[in-house]
Amino acid sequence: MALSLRPLRWGDEEVAVRWGADDEFCLATGWTPRLPPGHLREHWQGILATHDPGFLRLGIERDGALVGFVDLAGLDGQSAEFGIAIGERALWGQGVGRAAGRLLLGLAFAELGLRQVRAEVHLTNARSHALMRRLGFVAVGQGQSEEYRGAVVPLVRYALQREDFASRRDTD
Template identity: 45%
Template sequence: MTAVLRACLTHQGRRFELYEPSPADVDLHAATLAGWYNEPANVAMMEGSGVMDEADVAAFWQELRAAGGRGFFARVDGALVGDLDLRSVRGRTAELAIMIGERQRQGRGVGRVLAATLLVVAFRELGLEKVYAPSRRDNARMRAMAASLGFVDDESDEARALLDSDACTTQSVTASSFRALHADAWSAVRVDSASAPPLTGSSPRAT
């Protein structure tokens, strides 16, 4: 089984790629993903519910797909560096989740480029109108990255419904705002979407 959707962006001479993994891809990389999900520094920035093993990783990805979400593995110059997904899909809105698992790549702009790539996919290819980005209030890195992409604080009922706890807050960005701020990325991202269905339903919260 091949990836349903693949998006690529060349930025400053480096190739950034998102692709939807098959169940076999998830199984192949489950140990690596579990290690990243359980890394204390990563856990501290997420609202998780416990340690994940390889079976938990496979179950999460299966549930994400079944609920209508879209999950992507992220690669930079061919190396797997993390994952991103669009979850909690309702109408033309969704929630963005991102994890750059490799510590040496965190805080170096990798997540920002990959998130921008996914937002192009979400808005240009999948027809979403707004994307939310919940995060812990003390996750300054995530909040700064979101702000650089055009996200603004959102206290609406819809945004607050995505919060896992009072320790979290939500930012959101609309398709029109993102496109105006990031016209270069909008035109530069290349997507193989021949078999990509539209987003429907809602997806589970991360464990």
């Protein structure tokens, strides 16, 4: 599996429109199900057209195809919030999220010089909790509650320090 992160480019919005037609993907990622394709297309085109120094979204490419994306939000030179979505459901549970997450964290700590990366996961999202642990994140508290899969659930806050990522070995 050849996996890499790359800048988003024009045309990627059509892949996002396809992901947006998958209700299960939308429920898992917090996207609104059944949004009109034009709405999703415009949203992604806005991301492509805008340079926000506090937000980085990169495409996850596997064997030449866009299969998801990773985010660093709230970039302030010291820390950021981690986000990830694998748009191709057939790849869920195949290690793509873990591999892409490791690439993004390597970029965050080594290239961007961040000291900490944070994440928030809905309490009932078992897959995301497992991914956070595999990447080395540690639960540090509970956040606000918000809707996830039709129920209001608390968010679990995670953090990963640069030195912990640098010294971490896989625990799989």
